[in-house]
Amino acid sequence: MHDAKILCINPWIYDFAAYDFWSKPLGLLYIAALLRQHGLDVDFIDCLDRWHPELLQRQKRSRPKRRKGGIGPFHREIVEKPQCLQFMPRHFARYGLPESIFIEDLKNRNQPEVILVTSIMTYWYPGVKKVVELCRRIFPGVPVVLGGIYATLMPDHARETIAPDYLLTGPAEEGLLPLLGHLLKRPKLENNLPTSFDSYPFPAWDLLHGLDYLVMMATRGCPLSCSFCATNNLSGYSLRQPEKVVQEMQQQTKKYGVSQIAFYDDALFMQAENHIKPLLRDIISRKTDISLHAPNGLHARFIDEELAELMFRARFRTIRLSLESVAKERQRDIHNKITPGEMTRAVRRLVRAGFKPKDLETYIIMALPGQKIEEVVETIGYAHSLGVRVRLCSYSPIPGTKDYNRAIAAGNFPENADPLLTNKTVIPLCRTTAAYTRYEKISQFAHWLNERAWGEKQVTEENAKRIFRKKFSV
Ligand code: B12
Structure with missing residues (x-):
């Protein structure tokens, strides 16, 4: 029997597809660490746990399936497709622990005093509700x-649909400790709120069953304000001290026996001279065996010769460069x-620093408001001509x-739409089977080109x- 005052939960994903591409509930793990620092007893259930002992037993495995970099598939169960998604010619599924394991996990615990639930993508809210x-x-x-991203971006929808007792928006630290002080009758909890990201304790990774990688942030937020992005509505922009980030990397990888780290930063390369460059030099000088992954798009503009070389020597393994589009008017629009x-x-x-072009990826955005298919095809063709992979x-x-x-x-999206319709897979601005099929063809085209990235077949x-x-056109 566990006996914790606070139970933290990371809900399931409900989606057409999901894969553990370095997906961890980082925000809630920070909160858990912070609450412990304030003397609270904290427990955690991660519905996306691939290392759950009961799940592994049912799968007859000693460890989860995994690919290079520690990533791997979630357990998947097909569920009924919601009414507003009936036009999609694909199965809808719940990803993560089987429901029965989650229920057992709850029943095996003594009653907590407070339950904290996080939320990530807006369109994953059915998992939060469940x-x-x-x-x-x-x-x-x-x-x-x-709390969390969905709760911050759509507080009214969340209050109505999930009906939590309390909903907090934005970074938790501001409101949560005073609230817990009130609920647990411990007014002292309000003292010692962290003043900066660096004054947080490291995320409470030990609360998870197993780890194949860690995720980390060296910066928070973004100084830009691209027209499609919500980062500015979630937190301010701040940089951590490079030496604190490297200290976290060294201590935590050693403690948990992992060597893969994914950055969650929105703007990792901004202010490169006094931030990422010293950070990477420090990593290199420590001669670690850590591999670095940047699944979020990187700002290629800041990659000068020195940074490219530092990235190679610091063992970057996943590099995704944000291209978005080659159309001039689009670029103006997105800052x-x-x-x-x-x-x-x-x-x-x-490439000069040592990377192979086919190991580099570019993010290209499609199905933007007013964006023609030709613009996407042209951008894909351009990226492919560089020898890199298209994402x-x-x-x-x-x-x-x-x-x-x-x-x-412009009448392209309904006001007060169900957040399920903000799911990228449904081509939200069209929401028809035909549009889904059309964009599937573009994905197949990109895939076809990726098979030919670099070399003779390019x-x-x-x-x-x-x-x-x-x-490929339809
Ligand atoms: C890392 C990341 C990813 C990772 C995966 C993340 C994961 N855990 O699964 C990857 C790279 C795979 C990814 C993919 C995508 N992402 Co993303 N991603 C992020 C990013 C950069 C960081 C999220 C994060 O962990 N932050 C760090 C922690 C510390 O912050 P936090 O979670 O917000 O937690 C704090 C507070 O929210 C609060 N809090 C959190 N939980 C709780 C609980 C309680 C009780 C309380 C009180 C408070 C609280 O306190 C925490 C500490 O301060 C955000 C942008 C951002 N700045 O947040 C976008 C973001 C969430 N992604 C977004 C998008 C658009 C996508 C993609 C759809 C992109 C695309 N077109 O393909 C894909 C979709 C993937 C999918 N399968 O559907 C959008 C949201 C979209 C939406 N509709 O909800 C965001 C907001 C970025 C943006 N462009 O605006 N993403």
């Missing part, structure tokens, strides 16, 4: 506090983040962003367009 319903059934009367010329130079520098991202309209409001004003930019028209 978790809160089951908690209410098994621990009636225990207050449930909801002039990168021009094709800058992207070409960054790729050349990375297509379809646009998810995020409440509170400029593009979300524009989409509503296709020229002009040929790429022709091949698209001949083989």
Whole structure:
């Protein structure tokens, strides 16, 4: 029997697809560490736990399936597709622990005094709802506090749909400790609130069953304000001290016996001279066997020769460069983040530093408001001509962003839509089977080109367009 005052829960994912691409509930693990620092007894259930002993036993495995970098598949169970997603020609599934394991996990615990539930993507809210319903059934009367990204971006929807006892928006530290002080009748909890990201204790990774990698942030937020992105609505922008980040890397990888680290930063390369460069030099000087992954898009504009070389020597293994689009008007709109010329130079520098082009990936965005298919095809052709792999991202309209409001004003997205329709897979601005099929073809085209990335089979930019028209357009 566990006997914790505070039970933290990371809910399931409900989606058409999900894979553990370095997916961890970092925010809630920070909160758990912070509460412990304040003397509270904390327990954790991660519905996305691939290391759960009972799950592994049912799968007849001693450890989860995993690929290079520690990533791997979640357990998946097909569930009924919600009404508003019926037009999608795909199964809808719950990813993570089987429900029965989660229920057993709750029942095996003494009643906590407070339950904290996090939330991530807006369109994953059914998992949050399910978790809160089951908690209410098994621990009636225990207050449930909801926070996280969905709760911050759509507080009204969350209050109505999830009906938590308390909902806090934004970074937790400001409101949570005073609230717990009130609920647990420990007013002293309000003292010693962390003043900066560096004054947080390291995330409480020991609360998870097993780890194949760690995730980390060297910065928080982003100084830009791209029209499709919600980061500015979630937190301010701040940099951690490079030496604190390296200290965390060294201590935590040693403690947990892992060597893979994924950065969750939105703007890892901003202010490179006094931040990422000294940070990488420090890592290199320690001669660690740590591999670094950057699954979030990197700003290629800041990759000069020195940074490219530092990235190679510091063992970056996953490099995703944000390109978004080569169309000029689009680039203006998304804050002039990168021009094709800058992207070409960054790729050349990375290759000169030792990376193979096919190990580099570019993020390209598709299905933006008013974006023609030709713009996407042209951007794909350009990226392929650099020899790099293309990673297509379809646009998810995020409440509170400029593009979300524009989409509503232009009649492309319903006001007060179910957040399930903000799922990138459904091509939210179209929401039809035909549009889904059309964009699937573009994904297949990108995949086809990726198979030919670099070397003899590589296709020229002009040929790429022709091949698209001949083989992949509908
Ligand atoms: C890391 C990340 C990812 C990771 C995975 C994250 C995961 N855990 O699964 C990867 C790279 C895979 C990813 C993918 C995508 N992502 Co992403 N991602 C992020 C990012 C950069 C960081 C999230 C994070 O962990 N932050 C760090 C922690 C410390 O912060 P936090 O979770 O917010 O926690 C704090 C507070 O929220 C609060 N809190 C948290 N929990 C709780 C609980 C309680 C009780 C309380 C009181 C408070 C509280 O306190 C915490 C500490 O301060 C955010 C942007 C951002 N700045 O948040 C986008 C973001 C969440 N992603 C977004 C998008 C668009 C995507 C993609 C759809 C991109 C695409 N088009 O393909 C994909 C979708 C993946 C999928 N399968 O559907 C959007 C949200 C979309 C949406 N509709 O909800 C965001 C907001 C970025 C943006 N562009 O605006 N992403």
